[in-house]
Amino acid sequence: MTEKFLIGTYTRKSSEGIYQVELDTQTERLQNLTLVGKAGSPTYLAESNQHVIYAINRDDSQAEPYGGLVGLDGNTLPASSLQQVMEPGSSPAYVTVDETRQLVLSANYHSGVVTVYRINSDQTLTETDRVQDQGMVGPQPEQADGPHPHYADRLFDQRVLVCDLGLDRLYCYDLDNTGKLHLVNQMQTSPGFGPRHADYVEELGKVYLVGELSSELAVLDYDEETAQLTVQQVVSTIPTDWTTHNGAAAIHISADHRFVYVSNRGNDTLAVFAIQPDGSVKQVQLISTGGEFPRDFNFNCDQRYVVVANQESDNLSLFARNRDTGKLTMLQDNFKVPEGTCVALRKN
Template sequence: MIEKFLIGTYTINNSDGVYQIELDTDQKKLQNTQIVAKIESPTYLAETKDNILYAVDRNMDESDLRGGVAVFDMNTIPGKLLQENIETGTSDAYVAIDNDRKLVYTANYHMGYVSVYAIQADGTLKLTDRVQSIGNIGPRPQQADGAHPHYANLTPDNRLVVCDLGIDTVFVYDVSAAGKLSLVSKYQTEPGFGPRNISFVNETNKGYLVGELSSKVSVLDYHPETGSFSLDQTLSTIPTDWTEHNGAAAIKISSDQRFVYISNRGHDSIAVYKIIANGQLEQIQSISTEGEFPRDFNFSSDESFFIVVNQNSDTATLYSRNSDSGKLELIQKDFEVPEGTCVIPRH
């Protein structure tokens, strides 16, 4: 069987935009890298079931920095550009789709705000709200210039959760049907944690929060009645003897909600954890990504395969995944994908 994945990229060196790759599950290999949407630095992607793609967008045609989110109809290859929501300032770092409310959320790392867009009938977007992050800066050099929201997506009860790396804060907002945000709670991490990304086990209301700057993962209890978090456990994502630079990046949970996976950029590894009975984590594996700066990864449809993109070495790596143990085993390395930063399965 052939499964297709979209790859978001930087376009600093040799990338031209959004790529598609194939996974041949019978031959157990990645194949057929092709450009499917030309755009500047689409570092994060989200696609609807109708094949409408929302991509981080940076426009380099003007003298000043301009960025935002672009909309493509991917029912044809190459995709058809429907809209560019471009304005002065840098591009977003994250984009997510709220199917129930027909909204799109973006987090702008450098500008320090989260935006909400309503999805129109043709798939294009209309801005409905924008919230600026405010708080005390963290102690690390990467936090010296203030707020840096890196992630905006849904909680188990369909509130919006925002991870702000610059001010060590996780925000929770109520979202109205009209796409307006109202603050519910703020969770303060340990100083210098640098919250980047969070994934949930909905049935237990456990949130697994990655700290980019600290190379740690925290297990949080999410309390729907108050929309707030409390800390349960914190673990390192890298070995204790690793002294060189590392930045923890992506986190994903297997669909059986038994295993957590985190990428390490610098240590260039995937840390694998088992979720034990109380929802806490126990690390069971650390495996090399066979490339430099693994920013993102994803599963095949049945989660028996696992794909990582290594941004700085222009490669993707394929693993088999044991559903019983959760562990990964290398199958293929050095598959060419330019400047990969995001991996999402095609619908």
């Protein structure tokens, strides 16, 4: 069986934009790197059920940089461009598709803005709302220049959770069908935590939050009635004797809600945690990603495999995943992809 992944990249060196790679589950190898579409540093992307790829986009061809999103028709290769939604300034850091409400959300790390777009009948986007994060910054150097929303995505109750790395703050919004955000509650993390990305387990009422700056994983209780978040547990994603720089990055939870995976950029590992009956976590593995600066990773369809993008070493790594123990085994670490930053399993 062959499965396909989309790979987002920086285009600072040799990359031209968005790529596709195949996973052959018979040979257990990655193969056939193909350029899907050209874009400027499409560091994050999301594919809709209509196979439209909404990706981060940056244009440095003018005196002033422009940033925003590009929409590509992924039904053919190469994908044709449907639209570019651009404005002066830096490009966003995160984008996701809300299929239920036919909306797209983006989080702009540099401008501090979260933006909502309506998906039109022709799959183009029209902006419906934007909110500007504000507040006192955290104590770390990376936080000194203001708010930095790094993630805006749906919780299991269809509210939107925003992680602001600069302010050490989480925001919970109601999102109506017209694409308007309404703040319901917010939470302050510990100083210097640097919230980056999150995932959740609905039946436990838990949100699992990764702190980029602290290299920690926080287990949060989520109250659906009030949207209040409270800390249950905080654990490190790196060894206690690691003293050089590390930035925790991506977080994904297995479909059976038994295991949490976090990537470490610097320590260059994946940390594997087993979810306990009360929702707390216990680390069961810390394994090298076979490359430098693992920014993102993802599962294949049946979650027997994990694909990791190592940004600085320009390679993808492939792991076999034991679905009973959650542990990973390296299968391949030499598949070349330039400046990989995002791994997304293609829609069927």
